[in-house]
Amino acid sequence: MSATPQPFRPRRRSTRLLAAAAGVATVGALVAALPASAGESAKKPGHQQPGRYQDVQLLSFNDLHGNLEPPSGSSGRVTENQPDGTTKTIDAGGVEYLATHLRQARKGNAYSVTAAGGDMVGASPLISGLFHDEPTIEALNKLDLDVTSVGNHEFDEGAKELGRLQNGGCHPTDGCYVKGKKFKGADFPYLAANVLDEKTKKPILKPYWVWKKNGVKIGFIGVTLENTPGVVSAEGVKGLKFKDEVETIDKYAKELEKKGVKSVVALIHEGGLPASSSYNYDCDSPGGGDGISGPIVDIAKNVTPKVDALVTGHTHAAYACTVDDPSGKPRTVTSAASFGRLYTDTTLTYDRRTGDIARTAVASANHVVTRDVAKAPDMTELITKWNALAAPIGNKPIGYISGDISNAGAESPIGDLIADAQLAYGKELDPETDLALMNPGGIRAPLTYAAKGTEGDGVVTYAEGFTVQPFANTVNLQDFTGAQLVQVLKEQVTGTNAASPKVLQVSSGLTYTLDLTKSGADRVVTDSILLNGAAIDPAATYRVATNSFLAGGGDGFTTLGLGTNDLVGDDDLAALEKYLLATSSATNPIAPPAANRITIVQ
Incomplete structure (x- = not known):
């Protein structure tokens, strides 16, 4: 087994570009009335104090798989339920459009964090896969991704290569793809709480990360499915041990609480299957919602109530549902399909007095990455650069x-x-x-x-x-x-x-x-x-x-x-x-x- 990848070393981030906010639909009937000060600042003559409640925007997506260009065929479409009971398909995806949508969604949200549920790379189209997914990491840096869990495909080329994607450096056999330019690695941490080095018994990457702003603290714990060795080649997981998802999340939720972090989001690369393939299917609607099935349901039912929301993936399905936690309290469970066709916008209402999320105020919905918006110029430039390098082969x-x-x-x-x-x-x-x-x-x-x-x-x-x-x-x-x-x-x-x-x-x-x-x-x-x-x-x-x-x-x-x-x-x-x-x-x-x-x- 190669040496354990070095821990994430943060670099200075670029200033976020902000544009038009997307509306957020309420999940089921969970939205409860909050005090009038919710999301606002309490004002006093001569100075301004933060109010008790602060809305935090959580933008998330999963299973990008290096799809920088718009996916073709059915892989580049989503199904949408219409008010009259019919459905229609919408062309979706492509990082030029994803960047624009995310930047528009952030506008007016000073408290905004962007997270992902794994499989950002692996099984990628030629523009990314030919270059060992360096182009995708560059794109995610430009998207201002804050944090992601690992997925099973992050191990397609083994732990050492995953460590290179995190910390940078040119490929050990292919070298640097652009003369005189060394690959810098990810500006965001990959989280691998349940992936242990068999020799050291410690996670190969950071198990969690804490987002902080003006006294607001939200912890993110990242895990991949325990069965990763069953869906990845033996060489890719050599020397690694994959632990139970629930056991791992509970362990680190306790550790975060001891460090004063009571608001926690779990990024889980494991998923479920909704009863409908439409991205806007209301799985919690009274009398009409059938929720979700699949492995994520048991995980969601058993993960400690200390966790306030679950961002999931792996099944490439779209849902924004609730599943009761072990105490019987509803908790948001989301997934944004795959290939950058959707993103999820979740509002987490943070209680400054308790340091926890006011769970009754959580609202979440999936939004289509439509192709009727302006392309992000920086993403177009990135795609053009890598396509030029790939063209002679592709x-x-x-x-x-x-x-x-x-x-x-x-x-x-x-x-x-x-x-x-x-x-x-x-x-x-x-x-x-x-x-x-x-x-x-x-x-x-x-x-x-x-x-x-x-x-x-x-x-x-x-x-x-x-x-x-x-x-x-x-x-x-x-x-x-x-x-x-x-x-x-x-x-x-x-x-x-x-x-x-x-x-x-x-x-x-x-x-x-x-x-x-x-x-x-x-x-x-x-x-x-x-x-x-x-x-x-x-x-x-x-x-x-x-x-x-x-x-x-x-x-x-x-x-x-x-x-x-x-x-x-x-x-x-x-x-x-x-x-x-x-x-x-x-x-x-x-x-x-x-x-x-x-x-x-x-």
């Missing part, structure tokens, strides 16, 4: 498609395409390769047909391919028995995947039925599993291509970590590029796969 054509290849659905057209590409590459390495399996979480975007920039319709560039598969996993071949292969398919809906199935994308020739009306492993209809029309023989040996993440048992597919006769090939994006170049041309583009290999019964 603009290279690697294939042609006849229509959008979607990333939607349990089995997606893009998933089928990637699985087919890995099968074809596997057969080059070993003609005995039988099939390929791809994890859905490793597919980060669709391929879109429409022109982008100077690209012609239907042209797939290297930059687009990189956005789809940014992890630089290798394609690995392993042998499994037929019985093990069936067990792998059952692991899609059992174990850690029981509550939220992870449906593997399968190569051409493998077909089966997934019956979601049943429970447990029975959801995989065993006698429906066919390979090239023949039933799987439990005793036979099958040669399977997967990426290195799955080959290590990632995403709960422990059986895939038991393969034999390993053969490690090139990276998965190279396999996709090779497949597209071999099977498509401008006059004979690839059509979107039908996504009909898995029959889903619901």
Whole structure:
């Protein structure tokens, strides 16, 4: 294990740019009347004293994943409920617009703090990922981000690289990207309260940070999901121990209280799922709100009442809900979807007398990062600079498609395409390769047909391919028995995947039925599993291509970590590029796969 990253060293921040404030919707019926002095200063002849109550604006977002440019396709849209009961989609996202919206929201709010819920980097498009996410850190500095928790993707390149993003320095192998300019690192602290160095037993980065202004003090504790080792490559979390989220937050909330900080916000990279995909769905509405489900609910119900609000992430969902704390008191739980499409505006009313948040006065709502506002010039300049460096690689054509290849659905057209590409590459390495399996979480975007920039319709560039598969996993071949292969398919809906199935994308020739009306492993209809029309023989040996993440048992597919006769090939994006170049041309583009290999019964 490399040396533990050095602690965060704050640098002088630039003055915030302030612009038009966004209104904040009340969550449920929580807003209670406050004394007339709330949010105001008590005035006396000749001088001015702060009033008892001070409104603090908390702006937050999560799961940016290096999306500096506006995301394409469905990744760049949000759904909005309309007053008449219909819905509409809105194009959203892009840091040029996010910066403008945040600066407008801060206008008139002297007490404003901006926080994030992790996964700021990792699985990033080429403009950021090609440069190990230095461009995203630069953008977040310009956004005046104050603090963020780590997410699982902050560990994609390991703890040492995370430490470099925090404290600066040029990349150890790629060096400095701009001649004579050293990467400065983040102006904000990354918080990793539940991520310990196995040797020292101490957090690898700061566990908490305290925002202070004119006597107002709010502590922020940052954690990532305890199961980070299950969703990150083994190399990325080598030498690290991930502790329970609730236990960790409770520990540091007590420590903050001992230091005189009674107002606390938890930044948690774990999330939930609302009943509606609309960003403005009122999950607390009487008789109509169904709240949220998922791992964050148990965390929210059990985290100490000392914590006043939870900013969450990971699921890429949008919600501004309340969940009762252990004392039965409602507490705000928010998430702003992903890719910079939304931001959350929360009002925390700070009681100067008690030093705590007047919880009945908390109000929170999500707002769309629309693209109908002026672009922030400093962000445009940043994007232009990094695009110029990436262009020689990113603009290279690697294939042609006849229509959008979607990333939607349990089995997606893009998933089928990637699985087919890995099968074809596997057969080059070993003609005995039988099939390929791809994890859905490793597919980060669709391929879109429409022109982008100077690209012609239907042209797939290297930059687009990189956005789809940014992890630089290798394609690995392993042998499994037929019985093990069936067990792998059952692991899609059992174990850690029981509550939220992870449906593997399968190569051409493998077909089966997934019956979601049943429970447990029975959801995989065993006698429906066919390979090239023949039933799987439990005793036979099958040669399977997967990426290195799955080959290590990632995403709960422990059986895939038991393969034999390993053969490690090139990276998965190279396999996709090779497949597209071999099977498509401008006059004979690839059509979107039908996504009909898995029959889903619901």
